[in-house]
Amino acid sequence: MDLSTPVRDALAELLLTLADDEFVLGYWDSEWTGIAPMLEEDVAMSSVSQDEIGHARAWYELVASLTDDDADRLAYGRAPEEYRHAALMNHARTDWAFTVARRFLYEHADAARLESLARSSYSPLAELAVKMRREETYHLMHFEIWLRRLAEAGGEARERLAAALERLGPDAATVFSPLAGEAALVEAGILPDPLDALRSRWLERVGPVCEALGLPAPDGAAALPPDGRTRRTDEFAWLHGELTMVARSEEAATW
Amino acid sequence: MVVTRQTRDARDVVIWSALDEIADPEIPAVSVVELGVIGGFAFAPRPEGGERLTVELLPTFVGCPAIDVMQQQIGERLQALELVDEVRVEVSFAQPWTSERITPEGREKLRRSGFAPPVVTGPTFDGEELQVMLATAECPYCGSRNTTLENAFGPTLCRAIYHCADCRQPFEQFKSI
Numbered sequence: 001m002d003l004s005t006p007v008r009d010a011l012a013e014l015l016l017t018l019a020d021d022e023f024v025l026g027y028w029d030s031e032w033t034g035i036a037p038m039l040e041e042d043v044a045m046s047s048v049s050q051d052e053i054g055h056a057r058a059w060y061e062l063v064a065s066l067t068d069d070d071a072d073r074l075a076y077g078r079a080p081e082e083y084r085h086a087a088l089m090n091h092a093r094t095d096w097a098f099t100v101a102r103r104f105l106y107e108h109a110d111a112a113r114l115e116s117l118a119r120s121s122y123s124p125l126a127e128l129a130v131k132m133r134r135e136e137t138y139h140l141m142h143f144e145i146w147l148r149r150l151a152e153a154g155g156e157a158r159e160r161l162a163a164a165l166e167r168l169g170p171d172a173a174t175v176f177s178p179l180a181g182e183a184a185l186v187e188a189g190i191l192p193d194p195l196d197a198l199r200s201r202w203l204e205r206v207g208p209v210c211e212a213l214g215l216p217a218p219d220g221a222a223a224l225p226p227d228g229r230t231r232r233t234d235e236f237a238w239l240h241g242e243l244t245m246v247a248r249s250e251e252a253a254t255w
Numbered sequence: 256m257v258v259t260r261q262t263r264d265a266r267d268v269v270i271w272s273a274l275d276e277i278a279d280p281e282i283p284a285v286s287v288v289e290l291g292v293i294g295g296f297a298f299a300p301r302p303e304g305g306e307r308l309t310v311e312l313l314p315t316f317v318g319c320p321a322i323d324v325m326q327q328q329i330g331e332r333l334q335a336l337e338l339v340d341e342v343r344v345e346v347s348f349a350q351p352w353t354s355e356r357i358t359p360e361g362r363e364k365l366r367r368s369g370f371a372p373p374v375v376t377g378p379t380f381d382g383e384e385l386q387v388m389l390a391t392a393e394c395p396y397c398g399s400r401n402t403t404l405e406n407a408f409g410p411t412l413c414r415a416i417y418h419c420a421d422c423r424q425p426f427e428q429f430k431s432i
Contacts, residue, residue: 054318
């Protein structure tokens, strides 16, 4: 597929948002390794995080092939303000209820996004989306089970979960922040649905689950902030220092 | 021309049998051919002269950490056959690896080494299908279906953990995907 320069740049930007979402969330949740609420969950969360970082690697390689860059540099060689993850991924790991709330909101957003991208006219993108969807089905199921478990437990578990959903709702919607060049991607069939339409589909899925459990659902009418994918927090700056530590220690090393 | 397992000449037979001697790095009981991760291979003349063999590798999971090791082992093994001037092993998602790609021999070898083979996946692989699939692992020790899922995420990305209520053994399943 021949891509004009503006379309290629817009595609690289879209792919970078996919990569950074998975990469940053994968790192935050890998912090549960060794300290998850129970041993089985320790193994599960480590596996889920490994999946996400693996997905990020595949997306970074696709970006690198379009922009003549290097996947390792994209992952570990950028300044914090150059990352393009959604504001949802700016928050630190926090507690287990917060992690489950974020995962529930994100996995549904990612599912809506991948379902659309599986129909992309850009075949390297479509092929990866098809493959990842099958893996992400496991993630979605896993965190919906946890959402129900904490919600139905009542008491402090339920209170913490509800508070986390309330706090994260506005930031979760920033997964669907409009992209520069989005119209050109939609026109070329590379992004089969506008991000705003995907946001509606996401709300149609998370809303009923939250309502059935008496939990706060994200507000579908709220306007998206203009800095949804560019806002960076001190918490992310700390994570960035952690995750780039090894790469910075010997910049000329090959891996 | 892409060579699949159905179309073989003498050189192809040598390559398939060499590939069949390469064990999966994470579950060495099965070969990369039995696991179904070889999509096919093709010979092509190189612009600079000589001939190149390109092998298509289909990862079981996108983030599988064994991909690099597999690429290296396949490349070295085929290079050693001295059939062509260059061997390339390319990772591809053009046809997604699914559980159905494990051969009947591969499924039997998995079972004999204590892994339940994956169940046949549904066409859309949505949450409802997954719930049904996850409930039906067959114990590799006693054949019972009276098993429960302990963890959909096991020691590697491609393994889930079950318990058999009849022979009271924990066992792993090669995940259905």
